[in-house]
Structures are given as C-alpha cells and as structure tokens.
Amino acid sequence: MALANILRDAARAEALPRFRRLDASMVTTKSEAIDLVTEADVATEEAIKIAMARFMPAALFVGEESVAADPALLGRLADAELAVVIDPIDGTANYAAGLPLFATMAAVVSKGETVAGIIYDPMGDDWMMAEKGSGAWLRRPDGEAVRLSVAAPLPLAEMVGCASVSYLPVNNRAQVLANLAKVRVVSNFRCAGHEYRTLVSGHSQFSCWNKLMPWDHLGGVLMSQEAGGYAARLDGQPYLSHHVDGGLLVSIDRDSWDELRREVFSF
Incomplete structure (x- = not known):
C-alpha cells in the first residue's frame, strides 16, 4: 500500500x-x-x-x-x-x-x-x-x-477481448484482423492498464499485444495470473521481465489461450 x-x-x-x-x-x-x-x-x-x-x-x-x-x-x-x-x-x-x-x-x-x-x-x-x-x-x-477473478470460459464465438495489431508485421496484420471476426467483440483501449483491469475483474476473456515493454505488462501479467488467468508469449514460452518482443497473449485459462492462439493469433 x-x-x-x-x-x-x-x-x-x-x-x-x-x-x-x-x-x-x-x-x-x-x-x-x-x-x-x-x-x-x-x-x-x-x-x-x-x-x-x-x-x-x-x-x-x-x-x-x-x-x-x-x-x-x-x-x-x-x-x-x-x-x-x-x-x-x-x-x-x-x-x-x-x-x-x-x-x-x-x-x-x-x-x-x-x-x-x-x-x-x-x-x-x-x-x-x-x-x-x-x-x-x-x-x-x-x-x-x-x-478479483477472471471470467468463466466461453466458446470462441462469444469471447470478448482486446487486441493491438499496431506493432504486428504488416504482412501478418490482415490475417489477424480477419481472424478476429471469429470472436464476439474485440476492442483496443490504447491503454494496457485498463485492458488488464477489464480482464482481471471478469469483463473480458483475453488481451493480446505484440510490442512488449516491461512497464506495460509485468504488473498486469502477474495480476492476471493471480486472478486465475493464463499468460504466455505467442510462441508458448513464459513471459519474463527482460522480454521486449515475441508477442503476449493473456486469457482466462490455458484452454482458452490455446484456442485463441490457434484460431485467431496464428501467423
């Protein structure tokens, strides 16, 4: 405090x-x-x-x-x-x-x-x-x-989440944007802090970013995990304090993470 x-x-x-x-x-x-x-x-x-x-x-x-x-x-x-x-x-x-x-x-x-x-x-x-x-x-x-606790699981077509495509490679951006049509609602608050707050208070199922700076994500990832969620870089490896690239997907559980990575954030 x-x-x-x-x-x-x-x-x-x-x-x-x-x-x-x-x-x-x-x-x-x-x-x-x-x-x-x-x-x-x-x-x-x-x-x-x-x-x-x-x-x-x-x-x-x-x-x-x-x-x-x-x-x-x-x-x-x-x-x-x-x-x-x-x-x-x-x-x-x-x-x-x-x-x-x-x-x-x-x-x-x-x-x-x-x-x-x-x-x-x-x-x-x-x-x-x-x-x-x-x-x-x-x-x-x-x-x-x-x-705080993350939301209960939902089918992919009913998921609500946030995704930033600004720092994706240009040739991957169109694919991810098309894939996002598979979820119910996708937003971008342009503020990682509030995207994490939305996730850990049970109001969304996922957030994804490509650019990783420690001040944007270290606290939010820990908070998501402590609220029952699952987080990893897009290659499936753990997100660590020194990582500044490799993408990051945070979701309510491992099964949802796997489905989102396979169906939406695949490139």
Missing part, C-alpha cells in the same frame, strides 16, 4: 492537474506519431522516482521516461536484486487527447521475477494490485478490498 499511495500521490499532484490542460508545447513525439510523451508523463515519473528513493533506496528504478533518456537502464533489469518498474501515464495518447482512460502503473521485480504489480486509475481513484501468491485485489482509498 505504501507503493500504491506513492503512485496515487504522484498522479494526483502531476497528471490530473494537467489533464485536458495541455497545449502543443507540452506534448512531443518519440518514435512515431502514435508514440507520445507529455509534460505530465515526465513530471509524474519524477515525483514517483523521488518518493521511491526514500521508500526503497536500494531498488533499481526503471521508468518509461528514464529509459527513453538512458536506454542502457533497461538492460540492468534482468539481473537486478530488486527493481521497481514504473509507467507514469499508461495510455499517453488517450491522456493527450483528453480521454479519461489512462493509468499509473508499477511492478516490483526481484532477481528477474515479478513479485508485485499495481495499476492505479486516477479517474476512478482506486487500485488493482497483486502480490505473488496472494491473489489479485481491487483496493480503494477507504480501505475496502475486493478479491
């Missing part, structure tokens, strides 16, 4: 006051037009970094914006004794567009293994979180806690 409150304090101090108040000078493009960073991303991460230096001074701090400034930092994650991985504003494109679908996220990694994850929703003012072996929980600032 101490880490959860650090995320909340930073988001409330830096992200929320700037929401729908950004001008063009406060938003810049990183790798391409859909990859944005705002003044709020940088300020929120810096506030978290300062608080983490007091709370966990021995931990390696790996933030999305810190890695943008120093890419070598990412390579230290796999071997770190203890690390905290931060996404100050997940869903920056939504945030910059004034859409209230963004999150502040953290994962704690010990010797390459994710041991805790937190997804804070600044608009709803609550957290979804998990510690390894302790289940997944919705927690509110008043202390209320609700245990």
